[in-house]
Amino acid sequence: MTGGRPLPYGDPAHQDAHQFLVEEAALLDAGNFQGWLDLLTADIRYLMPVRVTTARGAGFDSLADMGHFDEDLYALRKRVQRLATDHAWTEDPPSRTRHFVSNVRTFTAGQAELRVESALLLFRSRGDTREADLLSAGRTDLLRWTEAGYRLARREILVDESVLRTQNLAIFL
Numbered sequence: 001m002t003g004g005r006p007l008p009y010g011d012p013a014h015q016d017a018h019q020f021l022v023e024e025a026a027l028l029d030a031g032n033f034q035g036w037l038d039l040l041t042a043d044i045r046y047l048m049p050v051r052v053t054t055a056r057g058a059g060f061d062s063l064a065d066m067g068h069f070d071e072d073l074y075a076l077r078k079r080v081q082r083l084a085t086d087h088a089w090t091e092d093p094p095s096r097t098r099h100f101v102s103n104v105r106t107f108t109a110g111q112a113e114l115r116v117e118s119a120l121l122l123f124r125s126r127g128d129t130r131e132a133d134l135l136s137a138g139r140t141d142l143l144r145w146t147e148a149g150y151r152l153a154r155r156e157i158l159v160d161e162s163v164l165r166t167q168n169l170a171i172f173l
Contacts (some may be wrong), residue, residue: 004107004108005105005107006105006106007106007107007108009158010145011099011106013106013108014104014106014112016149017099017104017106017114017116017143017150018104018106019063020039020116020143020149020150020152021101021104021116021118021141021163023038023100024039024103024152025100027039028097028099028161029097029098029099030155031094031150032117033080033172036080036172037052037073037076037077037080039150039151039152040151040152040153041073041075041144041146041152041153042073042075042164043072043073043153043155044071044072044073044152044153044154044155045070045071045072045155046069046070046071046072046076046154046155047067047070047071047155047156048068048069048070048156048157048158048159048169048173049156049158050068051158051159051161052125055147063112065096068169069169079170083170088170089098090167090168091169091171093127095124095125095126095170095171096124096126097119097122097123097124097125097171098122098123099120099122099173100120100121100122101118101119101120102118102119102121103117103118103119103123104116104117104118105117105118109142112144112145113123113142113143113144113153114142114143114150115140115141115143116139116140116141116142116143117138117139117140117141118138118139118141119136119137119138119139120136120137120138120139120173121134121135121136121137122134122137122171122173123153124134124166124171126167130167133166133167134172135159135166136140136160136161137157137158137159137160137173138158138160139155139157139158139173140154140155140156140158140163141155141156141158142154142155155173157173
């Protein structure tokens, strides 16, 4: 999904994008989901296609019409609201997460928009009895400049495994 040359790492737009991702990760790891929602545009699309293992040269490695999730702002808000209730059993006790964001590359995507590619390693611990989860993924984000700064307009998450080993996906990547 790359195209064109990435912005130099010293470019102010790249530095802004990188800082956005680091601050977003801090909000998620702190469980500040309302603060995270404030970083999203009204037309956000947040998706994670299902990965499949195919033969070399097949031309695809994810299913076009199937995803672990494909959400808009309404759906993301409902997920956050549910996490604040007594009915979010998948997150009781809440997960302890650490988002490691690296390999950030930034591309211009149009006027006032940046396409940002990054690698994500997510550490997730739940309770005292289960082993911790590690989830590795590549992300492609569209950041849009607004009066309040950059906001996330689209995120596509491509996990690096076809069979997820985590118990559930009640967390945000």
